[in-house]
Structure formats: structure tokens, C-alpha cells
Amino acid sequence: MIEVKSLVKIFADGKNAGVKAVDRVSFNVEEGRFYTLLGPSGCGKTTTLRCIAGLEKADEGEIIVAGEKVYSASDRTFVPAYRRPIGMVFQSYAIWPHMTVFENVAFPLRVGKQKVSHDEIRKKVMTAIEQVELGGYEDRMATQLSGGQQQRLALARALVREPKVLLLDEPLSNLDAKLRERMRVELRELQRRLGITTLYVTHDQIEALSMSNVIAVMSAGVTVQEGTPREIYLQPRSKFVAQFIGSTNQISGQVINQASDGTGTVRTDEGEISCGILSDLRTGDKVVVVVRPESIVLHQRKPSHGDNVLEGKIGAAMFLGEYVDCTIELGKNVLETHQPHSLRVRRGDSVWVELPPTDCMALPAEQ
Amino acid sequence: MATVALPRSERTGFRLLREPALIIPIIGAGVLIYLAVLPLFMLVYGSFEKEVAPREFVTTLENYQNAYASPYTYSTFVNSIIFASGSAGLTFLLGTMLAWLTERTNTPLRTLFVPIAVVPLILPGVLESIAWIFLLSPKFGYLNVALQGLFGLQAAPFNVFSLPGMIWVHSVGQVPLAFLLMVAAFKSMDPSLEESAMMSGANTWQTFRRVTFRLLMPTTASVLLILFVRTLESFETPALIGIPARIYVYTSEIYLAFNEYPPDYGRGAALAVGLLLLSAIGVWLYTRSTRESKKYQTVTGKAFRPRQFDLGPWKWVGFSFLMVYFVFVVLMPFLVLFWASFLPFFATPGWDALDKLSLDNYRYLLGFRPFWDALQNSIILATSTATVAMILTSLIAWIVYKSRLPGSWLLDFLAFIPITVPGIVMGMALILLYVAFPLPIYGTIWLLMIAYVTRYMPYGMRAASGAIVQIHSELEEAASASGASWWETFKRVTLPLLRPGIAAGWIYICIVSFREFSTSVLLATGESRVLSILLFTMFEQGQVTVVAAIGILMILVLLIIVGIFYKISGRFGIQT
Numbered sequence: 041m042i043e044v045k046s047l048v049k050i051f052a053d054g055k056n057a058g059v060k061a062v063d064r065v066s067f068n069v070e071e072g073r074f075y076t077l078l079g080p081s082g083c084g085k086t087t088t089l090r091c092i093a094g095l096e097k098a099d100e101g102e103i104i105v106a107g108e109k110v111y112s113a114s115d116r117t118f119v120p121a122y123r124r125p126i127g128m129v130f131q132s133y134a135i136w137p138h139m140t141v142f143e144n145v146a147f148p149l150r151v152g153k154q155k156v157s158h159d160e161i162r163k164k165v166m167t168a169i170e171q172v173e174l175g176g177y178e179d180r181m182a183t184q185l186s187g188g189q190q191q192r193l194a195l196a197r198a199l200v201r202e203p204k205v206l207l208l209d210e211p212l213s214n215l216d217a218k219l220r221e222r223m224r225v226e227l228r229e230l231q232r233r234l235g236i237t238t239l240y241v242t243h244d245q246i247e248a249l250s251m252s253n254v255i256a257v258m259s260a261g262v263t264v265q266e267g268t269p270r271e272i273y274l275q276p277r278s279k280f281v282a283q284f285i286g287s288t289n290q291i292s293g294q295v296i297n298q299a300s301d302g303t304g305t306v307r308t309d310e311g312e313i314s315c316g317i318l319s320d321l322r323t324g325d326k327v328v329v330v331v332r333p334e335s336i337v338l339h340q341r342k343p344s345h346g347d348n349v350l351e352g353k354i355g356a357a358m359f360l361g362e363y364v365d366c367t368i369e370l371g372k373n374v375l376e377t378h379q380p381h382s383l384r385v386r387r388g389d390s391v392w393v394e395l396p397p398t399d400c401m402a403l404p405a406e407q
Numbered sequence: 408m409a410t411v412a413l414p415r416s417e418r419t420g421f422r423l424l425r426e427p428a429l430i431i432p433i434i435g436a437g438v439l440i441y442l443a444v445l446p447l448f449m450l451v452y453g454s455f456e457k458e459v460a461p462r463e464f465v466t467t468l469e470n471y472q473n474a475y476a477s478p479y480t481y482s483t484f485v486n487s488i489i490f491a492s493g494s495a496g497l498t499f500l501l502g503t504m505l506a507w508l509t510e511r512t513n514t515p516l517r518t519l520f521v522p523i524a525v526v527p528l529i530l531p532g533v534l535e536s537i538a539w540i541f542l543l544s545p546k547f548g549y550l551n552v553a554l555q556g557l558f559g560l561q562a563a564p565f566n567v568f569s570l571p572g573m574i575w576v577h578s579v580g581q582v583p584l585a586f587l588l589m590v591a592a593f594k595s596m597d598p599s600l601e602e603s604a605m606m607s608g609a610n611t612w613q614t615f616r617r618v619t620f621r622l623l624m625p626t627t628a629s630v631l632l633i634l635f636v637r638t639l640e641s642f643e644t645p646a647l648i649g650i651p652a653r654i655y656v657y658t659s660e661i662y663l664a665f666n667e668y669p670p671d672y673g674r675g676a677a678l679a680v681g682l683l684l685l686s687a688i689g690v691w692l693y694t695r696s697t698r699e700s701k702k703y704q705t706v707t708g709k710a711f712r713p714r715q716f717d718l719g720p721w722k723w724v725g726f727s728f729l730m731v732y733f734v735f736v737v738l739m740p741f742l743v744l745f746w747a748s749f750l751p752f753f754a755t756p757g758w759d760a761l762d763k764l765s766l767d768n769y770r771y772l773l774g775f776r777p778f779w780d781a782l783q784n785s786i787i788l789a790t791s792t793a794t795v796a797m798i799l800t801s802l803i804a805w806i807v808y809k810s811r812l813p814g815s816w817l818l819d820f821l822a823f824i825p826i827t828v829p830g831i832v833m834g835m836a837l838i839l840l841y842v843a844f845p846l847p848i849y850g851t852i853w854l855l856m857i858a859y860v861t862r863y864m865p866y867g868m869r870a871a872s873g874a875i876v877q878i879h880s881e882l883e884e885a886a887s888a889s890g891a892s893w894w895e896t897f898k899r900v901t902l903p904l905l906r907p908g909i910a911a912g913w914i915y916i917c918i919v920s921f922r923e924f925s926t927s928v929l930l931a932t933g934e935s936r937v938l939s940i941l942l943f944t945m946f947e948q949g950q951v952t953v954v955a956a957i958g959i960l961m962i963l964v965l966l967i968i969v970g971i972f973y974k975i976s977g978r979f980g981i982q983t
Binding site for chain 2: 194
């Protein structure tokens with residue numbers, strides 16, 4: 041439904057040749073999918089989205105939306121934003137303060153190329169308003185709505201034209217935590233019901249992991265990894281992805297052997313660790329072994345068996361309600377681990393940590 | 408669609424603007440240079456010429472010699488400094504006192520005094536001076552007469568025709584400005600800064616001295632500076648009180664050089680260049696100090712509820728101060744004008760004067776052609792100036808803040824220049840320009856309109872750019888993403904959102920144009936005479952009670968404009 045082919049967008053910055061905000065990004069969003077561009081601010085995700093919307097004109101590449109070529113550098117195609125079959129929700133919601141709720145939603149129907157009859161507009165607007173559960177608010181001024189309601193209004197406005205594609209630019213970032221959680225569920229629910237192809241931009245990993253079919257992690261204008269939420273979280277292919285998504289422990293070391301099934305052994309300051317190893321790594325390569333805090337098994341007595349068992353001391357233990365956040369001091373490294381709140385330990389207690397080999401990944405050390 | 412590389416302008420997504428985007432800024436720069444730079448250039452040029460619009464050009468320093476090496480120069484300079492610094496100090500003191508009592512203390516009825524403190528803004532400077540002459544003239548001033556009667560004094564206790572008199576009259580007219588600036592400063596002060604000083608063990612006085620006072624220092628400096636510059640530039644009080652009292656300041660010297668026979672344009676220009684430099688330095692220091700004061704920035708966009716000082720029994724002293732200020736400074740000038748407008752000739756109020764009260768002055772004005780001509784001129788000028796200035800500045804603000812074309816900051820700068828030009832200097836510069844210029848507008852109201860538009864361009868810029876900056880670009884982009892073309896977006900989203908800001912700017916320029924005096928005094932002659940100038944000449948001729956009647960009508964017109972403004976701003980929800 042959305043095809044982006046080696047998209048490049050350069051921003052002029054005075055003297056220099058310019059900054060490549062987007063550097064040969066390609067991806068493909070299939071019909072009805074929820075696709076997320078995830079990355080820190082300045083990684084080019086919003087620029088990519090704005091190029092697809094037509095608010096920004098790319099410098100190279102090609103964009104195809106719903107089978108229509110809307111941008112192509114090679115044959116100089118550029119369809120202006122208002123002729124593209126899109127609906128968009130902005131980070132600030134961009135609710136027009138001089139219009140009522142109804143007028144805001146009706147706007148796309150009133151300005152469109154094909155004329156929509158008065159009754160038709162009323163019907164479509166009311167449907168859209170009901171869809172986002174704002175029924176009864178249609179005659180209010182848009183500014184009288186709360187943050188969450190404005191958010192929904194923006195969504196209704198984006199959907200009323202029945203666009204082929206829905207673009208969402210960090211739509212939840214201005215809401216408070218509780219509301220954000222609820223809107224996450226509602227938004228995904230609505231998207232699934234309407235079956236509308238959705239491109240979502242966020243820097244929030246929880247939003248990305250919980251809502252998406254596919255996530256593309258971006259950094260410095262390029263896509264560093266594309267995959268399902270599960271793949272992105274459990275099999276990060278670079279240190280950047282591992283660090284950016286969730287919290288993670290890192291132990292540096294060197295590959296000493298690797299098996300054909302993608303496992304191997306890494307020598308670290310804390311001893312040898314068996315773990316998964318990326319196929320493009322070679323024996324002798326410098327790596328970091330990453331392991332998620334919740335994967336670490338903690339023993340208060342030395343276990344009789346098990347792989348990757350390391351001895352350490354409790355550095356700090358913080359009770360956080362859902363779990364206990366422990367730091368464990370090994371020889372030269374400090375590990376963070378989340379343990380069930382039944383755990384009772386004190387600072388300085390000797391413990392043994394077990395790093396299950398299936399949850400450990402060796403990733404290239406550079407970057 | 409052509410692919411001209413204009414990367415920043417595309418951010419707004421308004422492609423239709425692309426080609427005009429190159430032409431419009433150039434035209435804009437041309438208009439601004441014509442309005443703001445050309446007259447100043449002619450002024451500086453003229454100050455070095457032997458004669459105005461000469462057949463042969465002789466460059467000379469004689470003008471400067473005449474202007475600055477005459478025996479009068481020293482006394483003029485000293486008078487100007489005393490007038491400006493005294494006035495700045497007194498204005499600041501009164502304004503701060505009012506602001507502090509109404510904002511930061513528990514003085515009774517203090518909220519009632521906030522709008523009252525701003526009321527004198529409605530009184531044009533010329534009328535302010537006339538009203539105070541009525542009150543404090545040593546011969547017939549009401550206050551003097553009353554005090555003499557009350558205490559059996561031989562001589563009048565006050566003489567308005569003196570430097571202290573000038574300082575007083577100018578100050579009370581400027582107090583609302585100082586008041587508003589200081590209220591803003593007090594309002595934006597984070598109370599937690601003072602509270603944390605108290606929590607660190609500082610007592611009230613220490614808190615005030617070490618925290619409150621220090622935080623206010625940059626504001627104090629910049630407010631004093633702007634008051635000083637504005638007094639230096641002003642001509643109302645120096646014209647109506649200074650000239651009869653033979654106390655000459657900088658602006659009156661320029662006026663007299665122009666009004667003596669034959670007019671000495673060269674000397675006037677040389678004096679004007681000096682005043683322009685002083686004022687430019689002042690404005691430069693002011694903008695620098697306000698930028699500097701961001702270091703101490705107490706404004707964070709949050710609305711604070713400032714700490715209130717409990718004055719205890721002293722609150723009644725504060726209350727008396729507010730009451731005295733209200734009665735004597737705000738109310739009396741209006742009352743005395745109102746009273747005088749019903750008298751056939753000036754007389755002290757009393758039972759015997761009561762019989763003489765009549766509507767004769769107003770009846771006289773009904774058939775008095777010059778009044779109707781001046782009124783018509785003033786109204787045409789006020790509305791056309793406001794309209795032209797707002798259209799011009801909206802376009803320029805749009806280019807500066809939305810197109811982000813390279814070099815658009817230059818437009819911003821050009822439009823800001825006139826704020827440094829004192830009114831009388833602008834008049835002088837335009838005379839020098841249009842005496843030599845092929846456009847036959849000298850002596851018509853069109854010259855006045857050009858002068859007003861130029862002078863009030865900076866105010867228009869502020870209103871227009873404020874409105875434009877407030878429109879988040881996503882509001883326009885959302886329209887674009889909703890299928891609206893450039894024109895639909897402009898018509899349905901941009902324009903309606905801009906309207907309140909532009910309306911506010913329009914009304915403001917309308918008001919200040921209507922009461923303008925110091926530029927008009929040089930440019931408005933004969934058929935192009937405006938109300939403020941008519942007041943001035945008729946007062947000089949001694950028709951003081953008719954002047955009072957004109958003044959009352961002028962205030963009425965201004966009240967109507969302000970009333971419309973409040974109505975509009977209420978509808979659009981403008982904060983005033």
C-alpha cells in the first residue's frame with residue numbers, strides 16, 4: 041500500500057552541502073498493516089512520514105501510495121499533499137481553534153475535489169465522530185475539548201475522507217501516561233476494525249512494540265533493523281537496537297568459537313559465556329554480549345548446574361512494586377536485573393547470576 | 408511544477424508562492440527602503456547641504472556649526488537632559504508605585520485601580536498639556552487659585568511654565584506605559600524565588616533587597632531607558648508649555664529652526680541628525696538590555712500567583728496614594744477640560760461661573776469649517792494609515808516568519824528602523840525628501856499618511872508577526888493533508904486565525920495616528936491640518952475654551968474606537 045524506494049531528503053544548512061535527514065530509506069507497508077517507524081529524535085522518521093504525506097519534497101527516490109506514484113525523482117513526479125489519498129494526525133493535533141468539532145471534521149469533505157452533498161457530509165461526519173466516541177460534542181468549539189478528546193477529534197478528521205492510508209506523527213506524545221495507555225489500545229482497535237493501512241511514527245518503544253505489525257528502527261537517517269516487535273526485542277541485530285529498545289546489560293568480550301547453528305562462546309572479563317552469535321561475526325571479533333534484565337536468573341545459593349553462572353554481590357536493591365530492581369556487581373561489570381518482589385536480599389549479599397544462553401546475544405562491538 | 412531549489416520555503420508546503428516568493432520580498436524591501444531609509448538618507452544628506460533643493464550642491468559643515476556651536480546649544484542640551492531624566496525618574500517612580508500597590512500588596516480596592524491607571528492613555532499629549540495649564544497656570548490655574556484661597560497665599564504655589572512643570576505634565580502622561588511594563592515584570596516574577604530566599608532564612612527586607620530588587624534590576628534599567636528616550640523625542644509638552652516659558656529642548660529647537668523666518672532647514676536637519684543618533688543609541692541599548700535580561704528571565708510562560716505583601720495598617724496609606732493619584736492625575740484633567748468646554752472664556756469654577764455655562768462652544772464648532780476639515784482629515788488618516796500599515800506589515804511578517812527565504816531578516820530589520828526615529832525628526836526628513844521630490848504630495852494629507860505609515864510600521868509588525876508566529880505550521884499542514892489547496896488553506900484556516908491579531912494592530916495604529924502630534928506639527932499645513940494641530944494653533948491664538956470643546960469631542964471619538972476594539976477583542980477572545 042505504501043512503497044518507499046531509496047528515499048533521500050537533504051536539508052540545507054547554510055554553507056555545507058546539507059544534512060541527509062533521510063538516507064536511502066526503503067520499505068513496504070502491506071495493505072491493512074500497522075507499520076511503525078521507531079527511533080530517537082532526529083533520526084529522520086518524521087521527515088520520512090512528511091515526505092509520504094507530501095508536506096516535504098524528497099530529493100531522491102520514489103514513493104508509491106495505493107498504487108499511485110506520488111513522488112519520483114527520476115521522472116519528476118510530485119503530487120501535492122492535498123491530492124494524495126491520505127489522512128494524517130499531527131503531533132500537536134493541529135485542531136483548528138476557530139471551528140467547532142463538527143466543522144473540523146467536515147473540513148476535508150468541504151475542500152475536497154469532488155463535491156459532497158450537504159446530507160452526505162452530515163452523515164459521514166457523524167459516523168466519524170461516533171467512531172472516535174465524541175458523539176454529542178459536535179457543536180462544541182474544538183478548543184473546549186480535553187487533550188484526549190482533541191486527539192480523537194484529530195483522528196476523526198483524518199479518517200472522514202476514508203483515506204487509503206493513515207499517517208500518525210507521534211500522536212500520543214502529548215498525553216499523560218494513563219491516557220496514553222488507553223489511547224494505545226483504542227487506536228489499535230480502531231485501526232484493526234477499519235482495516236486501514238497505517239504508518240506510525242514514534243520514539244516510544246512501548247507504543248511501537250505493543251501496536252505494530254512491523255517495526256522499522258531508524259537511526260541517523262537510515263533503517264537499522266526491520267522486523268516484528270518480537271524480533272526487534274528478542275533478536276536485536278545491533279548494539280543500537282538493543283540499547284534503544286528496552287533496557288539491556290552489556291558485557292564486552294571476544295568470540296572464541298562459533299557453531300553452525302548460530303551459537304558460540306565469548307570470552308569476557310567475567311569468564312566464558314555461551315550465547316547466540318550473529319552469522320556475520322568471526323572468531324576473534326570484538327563483541328558485546330547483551331542480555332535483558334528480566335532474563336537473568338538470580339540464585340542466592342550456588343546452583344549445582346546451569347550455563348553461564350557468574351558470582352557477584354548485590355550492589356543495590358530497589359523495590360519498585362511490580363518487581364525488585366537489583367544491580368549486581370561482578371568483577372568488572374555491573375548487571376541490572378528485575379526479580380520478583382518476593383526476593384529479599386541486602387546490599388553486599390553474595391549471589392550467583394545465571395545468564396540463559398538462549399537469551400544472550402553477541403553483537404558487533406563497534407558503533 | 409518546476410523544481411527551483413528553495414528548500415526552506417517548501418516547509419510550508421505552499422508551492423503557489425514559489426515564484427512570487429522571489430519577487431514579493433524584493434518589492435517589499437523596495438517599499439521599506441523607500442519608506443524607512445530614503446527619508447533618513449535625505450535628512451543626513453540635507454544636513455550637509457548649504458541650501459534645500461539646491462541648483463548647485465555645496466557640501467558644508469556650517470549647519471552643524473550653527474546647530475551645535477551656538478550659545479543656546481548648551482542650555483538646550485542641559486534642559487533636554489533635565490527634562491528627560493527627571494521625567495523618566497518621576498514616571499518610573501509613579502508607575503512602579505502603582506504597579507506594586509495593585510499587583511503585590513493587599514491595598515483595599517487595588518484591582519479597581521488597574522484599569523483606572525491606564526485611563527490617561529486615552530488623553531492625547533496635547534490635551535494633557537492643555538489640561539494641566541488650566542490647572543497649574545500661575546495666573547488662572549484652578550489648583551493654584553484654590554490653594555491660594557484656601558491658605559491665603561500671596562503668590563501661586565505652582566508654576567507649570569517651568570522645567571519641573573514640564574517634567575510633571577509629561578510624566579503623568581507617560582505613567583500608564585511605565586505602569587504596564589512594571590505590572591508585567593511583577594506578574595512574571597516566580598514567587599518561589601522569593602519563597603526560597605525566605606526558606607533560606609532571609610527576612611522580608613533581605614528578601615526584597617537581595618532577590619526581588621535584583622530580579623527587577625534589568626527591567627528597571629530598560630524601563631528607565633525607554634522612558635528617557637521617549638521623553639527626549641516628545642514634543643507635546645515642549646511645544647505647549649516649553650515654548651511659551653522659553654524653556655527650549657532638543658525637539659523645540661528643531662521646530663523653531665523650521666518655523667523661524669526664513670526657515671533654516673540645514674540647521675534643523677543637523678539638529679535632527681543628532682537627536683536621531685541619540686534615540687538610535689537608546690533603542691539599541693534598550694533592545695540589548697532586554698535581550699540581556701533573558702539571563703534573569705523570570706518569564707516562563709507560566710502564570711504565577713505572585714506573593715502578596717501584607718502592608719498591615721500601611722495599606723491605608725497605599726489606598727490614600729491610589730485615591731489621590733486617581734482624583735488629581737486621572738480625573739482632574741478630564742474634568743477641567745469638560746468644564747472649560749462649556750465656558751465662553753476661561754473662569755474659575757464657582758457659583759457665578761455657573762450662569763455662564765452654555766453649549767456655545769459646541770454650537771460654534773458646528774459652523775466652524777476648519778474643525779470639520781481637521782476632523783475629516785484625522786479620521787481619513789487614522790483609518791487609511793491603519794489599513795495600509797497592516798496590509799504592508801502582514802505581508803512582510805508573512806515573508807519573514809513563514810517563507811524563511813534567505814535574507815528575509817533584512818525586511819524585519821528595515822521595518823524596525825522607524826522605531827528609532829523621533830516624530831519630529833521624521834517630519835524634518837520627509838520635508839527634505841519631498842521638497843526635492845517629483846511627487847507633488849507636499850502639503851497634502853498623503854504626505855502625512857506616508858509619515859504615519861512609516862512611523863507605525865514597527866507596531867504593525869509586532870501585531871502581525873505575533874499573530875503569524877502563533878499559527879502553528881501544523882494547522883496549515885493539517886489542511887493540506889485534508890485535501891485543501893493553497894488557496895482553500897489560506898481562506899479557511901490562515902486568514903481566520905490571523906484576523907484577531909491584525910484587527911488589534913489596526914485599532915492600535917488607528918488610535919495613535921488619530922492623536923499624532925510631533926510629526927504632523929511640521930507636515931500638516933493649511934488644508935492638511937489635523938485635529939491635534941488645530942488644537943495647538945487655536946490654543947496659541949487663545950481660543951482656549953473652544954479648544955477644550957474640540958478636546959472633549961476628540962476624546963469621545965477615541966473612546967468610540969476603544970469601545971469598538973473591546974467589542975471586537977471580546978468576540979475574538981484577544982487578551983488585552
